[in-house]
Amino acid sequence: xxxxxxxxxxxxxxxxxxxxxxVVKDLNLAMPKGEFLTMLGPSxxxxxxxxxxxxxxxxxTNGEIRLAGREINHIPPHKRGIGMVFQNYALFPHxxxxxxxxxxxxxxxxxxxxxxxxxxxxxDMVQMGKFASRRPAQLSGGQQQRIALARxxxxxxxxxxxxxPLGALDKQLREHMQFEIKHLHESLGITVVxxxxxxxxxxxxxxxxxxxxxxKIQQLAPPEDLYERPDNSFVAQFIGENNKLSGKIEGLDGExxxxxxxxxxxxxxxxxxxxxxxxxxxxxxxxxxxxxRFDRIQEGWHTLDAEVxxxxxxxxxxxxxxRVAGHDDFVMKCRNIQGQERLAPGQRVKIGWHPADARALxxx
Amino acid sequence: xxxxTATSSGAAPQGLQTADGRPLKAALAASQARxxxxxxxxxxxxxxxxxxxFVLPIGQLLTRSVSDPRFIENVDRSTGEVTPIMTGLRAxxxxxxxxxxxxxxxxxxxxxxxxxxxxxRGQGDVGTRINYEAPGTRSLFTKTARKADDLEAPFKxxxxxxxxxxxxxxxxxxxxxxxxxxxLNFYLAALDMTRxxxxxxxxxxxxxxxxxxxxxxxxxxxxxxxFTTLVLGFPVAYLLANLPxxxxxxxxxxxxxxxxxxxxxxTTSWMVLLQSQGVxxxxxxxxGIIGDDGRIQMIYNQMGTVIAMTHILLPFTVLPLYSxxxxxxxxxxxxxxxxxxxxxxxxxxxxxxxTVPGIGAGALLVFILAVGYYITPALVGGSSGxxxxxxxxxxxQNSLNWSLAAALASLLxxxxxxxxxxxxxxxxxxxxxLG
Numbered sequence: 001x002x003x004x005x006x007x008x009x010x011x012x013x014x015x016x017x018x019x020x021x022x023v024v025k026d027l028n029l030a031m032p033k034g035e036f037l038t039m040l041g042p043s044x045x046x047x048x049x050x051x052x053x054x055x056x057x058x059x060x061t062n063g064e065i066r067l068a069g070r071e072i073n074h075i076p077p078h079k080r081g082i083g084m085v086f087q088n089y090a091l092f093p094h095x096x097x098x099x100x101x102x103x104x105x106x107x108x109x110x111x112x113x114x115x116x117x118x119x120x121x122x123x124d125m126v127q128m129g130k131f132a133s134r135r136p137a138q139l140s141g142g143q144q145q146r147i148a149l150a151r152x153x154x155x156x157x158x159x160x161x162x163x164x165p166l167g168a169l170d171k172q173l174r175e176h177m178q179f180e181i182k183h184l185h186e187s188l189g190i191t192v193v194x195x196x197x198x199x200x201x202x203x204x205x206x207x208x209x210x211x212x213x214x215x216k217i218q219q220l221a222p223p224e225d226l227y228e229r230p231d232n233s234f235v236a237q238f239i240g241e242n243n244k245l246s247g248k249i250e251g252l253d254g255e256x257x258x259x260x261x262x263x264x265x266x267x268x269x270x271x272x273x274x275x276x277x278x279x280x281x282x283x284x285x286x287x288x289x290x291x292x293r294f295d296r297i298q299e300g301w302h303t304l305d306a307e308v309x310x311x312x313x314x315x316x317x318x319x320x321x322x323r324v325a326g327h328d329d330f331v332m333k334c335r336n337i338q339g340q341e342r343l344a345p346g347q348r349v350k351i352g353w354h355p356a357d358a359r360a361l362x363x364x
Numbered sequence: 365x366x367x368x369t370a371t372s373s374g375a376a377p378q379g380l381q382t383a384d385g386r387p388l389k390a391a392l393a394a395s396q397a398r399x400x401x402x403x404x405x406x407x408x409x410x411x412x413x414x415x416x417x418f419v420l421p422i423g424q425l426l427t428r429s430v431s432d433p434r435f436i437e438n439v440d441r442s443t444g445e446v447t448p449i450m451t452g453l454r455a456x457x458x459x460x461x462x463x464x465x466x467x468x469x470x471x472x473x474x475x476x477x478x479x480x481x482x483x484x485r486g487q488g489d490v491g492t493r494i495n496y497e498a499p500g501t502r503s504l505f506t507k508t509a510r511k512a513d514d515l516e517a518p519f520k521x522x523x524x525x526x527x528x529x530x531x532x533x534x535x536x537x538x539x540x541x542x543x544x545x546x547x548l549n550f551y552l553a554a555l556d557m558t559r560x561x562x563x564x565x566x567x568x569x570x571x572x573x574x575x576x577x578x579x580x581x582x583x584x585x586x587x588x589x590x591f592t593t594l595v596l597g598f599p600v601a602y603l604l605a606n607l608p609x610x611x612x613x614x615x616x617x618x619x620x621x622x623x624x625x626x627x628x629x630x631t632t633s634w635m636v637l638l639q640s641q642g643v644x645x646x647x648x649x650x651x652g653i654i655g656d657d658g659r660i661q662m663i664y665n666q667m668g669t670v671i672a673m674t675h676i677l678l679p680f681t682v683l684p685l686y687s688x689x690x691x692x693x694x695x696x697x698x699x700x701x702x703x704x705x706x707x708x709x710x711x712x713x714x715x716x717x718x719t720v721p722g723i724g725a726g727a728l729l730v731f732i733l734a735v736g737y738y739i740t741p742a743l744v745g746g747s748s749g750x751x752x753x754x755x756x757x758x759x760x761q762n763s764l765n766w767s768l769a770a771a772l773a774s775l776l777x778x779x780x781x782x783x784x785x786x787x788x789x790x791x792x793x794x795x796x797x798l799g
Contacts, residue, residue, distance in 0.1 A: 056702075076706075080702075083702070084698075092696060092718075094717045094720075103700070104705075107709055108704055
């Protein structure tokens with residue numbers, strides 16, 4: 001095994017099912033050992049196909065997939081030694097929990113004593129030691145999830161794939177399990193490829209997130225970059241809530257762009273992914289970066305006139321929908337702090353934001 | 365009384381009550397009574413139908429298998445009037461132990477009984493009844509009853525004058541057996557056993573044993589047919605469950621097509637295919653694989669029965685298997701593969717065990733249908749491919765020994781029930797999935 005080689009490497013990988021359309025278009029990706037990488041994207045974006053190619057259940061139509069420096073395109077799944085957690089767990093219903101965990105050890109020819117030690121350790125790791133003799137059907141969703149996790153880890157693989165493993169759990173349990181998986185990843189030092197369509201899950205758990213759309217990686221970056229510095233409009237829209245204002249580039253000075261909105265106003269923005277002067281653009285602003293209180297809007301901020309259309313009380317947040325520059329889906333989020341003002345529909349306010357928070361991206 | 369109600373309501377913590385003080389259980393029953401009644405009315409027609417066409421005939425069958433009272437009573441065909449017959453002889457049997465040499469008193473009773481029998485014209489029925497257990501004796505009764513009025517003492521000599529076969533101890537044993545209303549002799553006969561002249565149970569001579577052989581053959585052929593339907597049906601069911609919908613629908617039609625075709629048409633088309641001048645033999649000869657004089661006998665023997673019945677019963681395995689395989693997600697096998705199992709291990713240890721309810725249901729269904737199958741073996745089975753059902757039909761239609769037919773059928777039924785019980789013990793009947 002080449003220690004310097006990336007754990008997982010996709011090299012110009014393409015995949016087509018029917019010979020007419022590409023489900024995965026030119027995928028290039030390298031993962032160091034120990035990384036937690038999430039493939040995030042809407043359904044049909046190619047993320048699950050990538051995972052299946054890595055696991056060996058689909059073959060790449062073109063390109064190479066390498067595991068620790070070794071090409072694995074033609075290695076059958078059972079010889080890859082990759083642990084996998086499936087959507088809906090795929091626990092064998094006719095076996096007990098212990099038998100489920102014993103399965104990967106038996107096919108590897110381990111003796112009984114070793115098997116029992118490993119099973120016990122794996123079950124204790126997910127706090128399921130007492131459930132060894134239960135059948136999967138006698139367990140709750142969260143418990144089944146833990147067993148599936150233990151089964152994927154019991155034979156100590158270096159790489160673990162997880163295909164939307166928390167999709168079937170309710171919100172509270174899901175959040176709890178997110179942290180548990182994260183902690184397991186840290187304490188075991190394994191490499192994890194995690195597939196999900198839930199962006200908050202991706203942000204919470206990952207070292208890096210690959211945002212998939214249309215068979216391509218739109219952006220591969222740590223969560224913070226992804227949220228705060230999206231490369232394009234798709235990522236800005238897909239990750240978190242986002243306001244977009246459409247306009248044309250009127251001036252460009254290095255990173256600074258002047259955008260003439262279609263409604264006539266001129267605003268400044270950070271040019272990220274735009275054409276030259278005169279090209280269409282979408283300016284993206286996060287709702288929580290928008291401010292309306294006069295005393296907080298600072299020198300050098302951009303301000304626009306806005307009309308309040310709707311005020312929603314969300315507990316920790318106030319969500320205010322505004323009409324801004326001809327768009328009536330502009331959202332502003334304010335923390336519910338002591339003395340926070342509640343706007344009423346019909347009210348006219350001036351809103352503003354720091355120029356760095358407005359990012360001029362490609363038009364969709 | 366008032367005291368009792370007070371204590372029962374006071375000291376019964378498990379007896380919960382409704383808000384207005386009625387016992388909860390009674391209130392529950394009352395509130396559900398209407399729904400239960402309606403449910404009952406819905407199933408009542410089916411219940412009546414089953415009682416009338418299933419439970420009643422089976423009850424009759426079971427009774428018939430232990431009782432054939434034609435030696436005891438005569439039923440007038442036109443009026444339905446029942447007259448007790450052979451009363452004298454039956455009294456003599458009762459007074460004398462089995463194996464007693466028939467004396468003058470016995471023959472006198474017989475002569476007297478034969479007079480009544482001749483009056484009632486019942487000698488044929490009685491003869492037939494005795495003939496079942498002592499073959500070749502029917503004519504004795506008809507012949508002697510005709511001359512019953514002329515018989516005079518000493519009766520023994522007179523009767524033996526008519527036919528010396530009357531002295532046969534086998535005949536007397538048969539008449540003694542027939543004089544009790546209930547008998548297990550039909551079951552003995554169905555198991556190739558009989559009673560000797562002393563009343564002991566013995567096997568019938570080997571050259572006359574048929575039923576055990578047929579039971580055995582029926583069981584072996586049914587197991588073989590069940591096995592072949594499983595082997596052939598399993599891949600088909602797998603394809604059905606896993607192909608894309610448009611292909612699997614087409615395949616499903618092909619599987620169901622035999623269901624929509626008449627049983628006779630299917631069986632006769634096998635005749636066309638398999639007979640020695642048939643399509644398959646012609647093809648083999650044409651291809652030079654066999655010579656014209658070496659045509660293979662594929663029909664009118666056990667092979668014909670097995671081939672035709674496998675084809676006819678195939679859907680009964682495919683459908684339960686399909687219904688079990690359909691919800692098995694491909695992720696199970698994938699999980700097994702990702703955990704390090706080869707595709708064979710994944711199939712054997714993960715996929716196959718999950719199809720066991722379907723295999724069990726299909727096998728049980730096909731086996732039960734096969735042991736009772738009648739038309740196909742009758743048409744394509746020749747003499748070596750006959751099953752026990754063909755013999756039951758023979759006794760129903762030709763020999764008219766309904767009691768023996770009933771005994772054979774009851775044994776078949778008992779065998780199936782034992783199998784069902786075994787299945788329940790081994791696999792669990794709630795694991796059975798028929799569709």
